Amino acid sequence: MAVTIKDVAKKAGVSPSTVSRVLSDHPRISTETARKVKAVMEELGYHPNIMAKSLVSRTTNSICVLLPKPAEELFSNLFFMELIRGIVAQANRAGYDVLLSSGGSEKEELAAVSRLLNGRRVDGAILLYSRKDDPVVDFLYQHGYPFTLIGRSEEHPDILTVDTDNVQAAYDATKHLITMGHERIGFVSGPPNLVVSQDRLLGYRRAMADSELEVRPEWIVEGEFLQESGYRAMSFIMNLPNRPTALVVVDDMVSFGVLRGLHELKFKVPEDLCIVSFNNIPLSELSTPPISSIDIGIYHLGYTASQILIQSIQNEGTGARFAPARNVIPHRLIVRESSAFAVPRK
Structure with a gap:
């Protein structure tokens, strides 16, 4: 039988409401009480209901990564895999889960992002590419959802972007x-x-x-x-x-x-x-x-995109500016054997 909040409260000698406040990091809970309750949670193997917690806190501690189409482009190109590796590494470090989403067309992509954000299943989104007149970017921008674009937006120069020059x-x-x-x-x-x-x-x-x-x-x-x-x-x-x-x-x-x-x-x-x-x-x-x-520092592109998105989510509503709108990752040329001095044509 699953361990409940009441079981944790009884073992810790506190009320169920105190356990709930510990789960939501309520500022009025003392460090000593929080430490005691968390120790009991670990001892009993209690795992909080994340969905229920999100209804109370209005956050999910999850972000969405919108994959490009066609699908074969993603799975055959190591660029995207390295990009996702950087995103996931930073998100995990910040305590966030990463949900991958895709669509076969712009209409399907828009529907997927709308469903996830309007349904409060994720707190924000990362787009792995930038297109001209992108309806997904327009939707996110107009509704004020936290998102980061890997690339550059011509229509919305003030949105959060991570890019190479x-x-x-x-x-x-x-x-x-x-x-x-x-x-x-x-x-x-x-x-x-x-x-x-x-x-x-x-x-x-x-x-x-x-x-x-x-x-x-x-x-x-x-x-x-x-x-x-x-x-x-x-x-x-x-x-x-x-x-x-x-x-x-x-x-x-x-x-x-x-x-x-x-x-x-x-x-x-x-x-x-x-x-x-x-x-x-x-x-x-x-x-x-x-x-x-x-x-172009692919891993760094993904890591930075995840970092500034999560900072944006955590500072939402405060009006604080924690990063410039456009974040440019340095690039460098690696010279190998495929480029050589020109040979005069006969």
């Missing part, structure tokens, strides 16, 4: 190839509706413009953050009559597809094509050849 990161990646003597540099991008794709493309264009280098439309290929996108891009780019000598690729997983496509087409990296990518996931060092990549 993706424009500068792409600029640095492109400049690295330019300093290696490359003049014909292409770009393999992600979905155009994602802000990260737009920012990295902008950084690439700025670096090319600053070095007075031409950017041809056929050198820019859009796709998804999947290996298959990089693979398909190679059948197009490597058949161009005036193809690039180097590529900036939007994501390491896409780069793996690029390598596979080049291998099947009998091209070598870096001899025939040099590559610089983003995210520096562990596999980028283990690929053949190892990929030069921008390290």
